[in-house]
Amino acid sequence: MRNEMKDFIKQPKIYQQTDTPFWTDDYISQKMLENHLDPSIDGASRNRSFIKKSASWICQKVPPADYPTLLDLGCGPGLYSELFAESGYQVTGVDFSKRSIDYAKESARKKQLPISYLKQDYLEMELTETFDLIVMIYCDFGALSANDRHLLAANIYRWLKPGGKFLLDVFSATKYDQTVVQQSWVYSEGAGFWSENSYLALNKTSKYPNFVWLDQTMVITQEDQITYNVWTSCFTEHSLAAELAGVGFKEYQLYSNVCGESYTKESETIAMLLKK
Structure with a gap:
């Protein structure tokens, strides 16, 4: 868990993918x-x-x-x-x-x-x-x-x-300029978007050069923690x-x-x- 949190806090390299694409879950x-x-x-x-x-x-x-x-x-x-x-x-x-x-x-x-x-x-x-x-x-x-x-x-x-x-x-580049760098968290008591069980979702939006941003979500349940990276150019x-x-x-x-x-x-x- 500690290593996963360190990876989440650390800025990923541009276009770095995580092991689990959420659309196949x-x-x-x-x-x-x-x-x-x-x-x-x-x-x-x-x-x-x-x-x-x-x-x-x-x-x-x-x-x-x-x-x-x-x-x-x-x-x-x-x-x-x-x-x-x-x-x-x-x-x-x-x-x-x-x-x-x-x-x-x-x-x-x-x-x-x-x-x-x-x-x-x-x-x-x-x-x-x-x-x-x-x-x-x-x-x-x-x-x-x-x-x-x-x-x-x-x-x-x-x-x-x-x-x-x-x-x-x-x-567009205008959309990039409007995108806000931010961090937030959401707790779901019971099933939500990310899991059928209760979970905590840590969300982070980061901006990169050349009009690229990253929406990153770490989903933490009692059994596991998984991070999803969604890139937008x-x-x-x-x-x-x-x-x-x-x-x-x-x-x-x-x-x-x-x-x-x-x-x-x-x-x-x-x-x-x-x-x-």
Whole structure:
């Protein structure tokens, strides 16, 4: 316990990972799914009103008649994928969470939507198929290390057909500036988000150079203590465009978010629609 506390107090190296990713934990993944499916909050997914507005704009901007095949990276329980399929896209959804993919498959079956779902780590998967449109929504790209982002971006470029489009969003430098360095603790008497048993959660937010911050949580129960690191990289228009140009993307359109709102320097997110 003492060593774990020392590690928690000590500043981790940038992008340092912990041994246990929380999205593979059986209990926490269920709580994550509940957050995904709550239509009123921006939790694991954005609120349902935003998702519907966003999917509608994407369908207008990159219509399925011209871009019929769509790959949804980090699809979660299929909230976007189902709207895309209902709009006429041929959809493939990818997510690393077995619980989310199982839910998405069952939901698509009930709604009779011909969506192909894959439980895969998109950093490691091999695809032989190519797509007209690839989307990566809710700032998942910025949760990766610089090396992993380069690997994934290169794969995305390869998975696109000539003339295909890639849409993503990330948190902006403005969001980084607004992020507060802080520490807090929460005690849960009985089951909570992090455990089905009573626990103490120690939370710490730390900022790093180059618009990176870390949200770190140590969960302490009577039986164990586990630390989770969640990294977020933020971007300017120039830094994001330069990073993606490094794998071949040269042409892009810039927006404030994936609803197509005009970009301003005050925007907390940046959305880019790039062309291969």
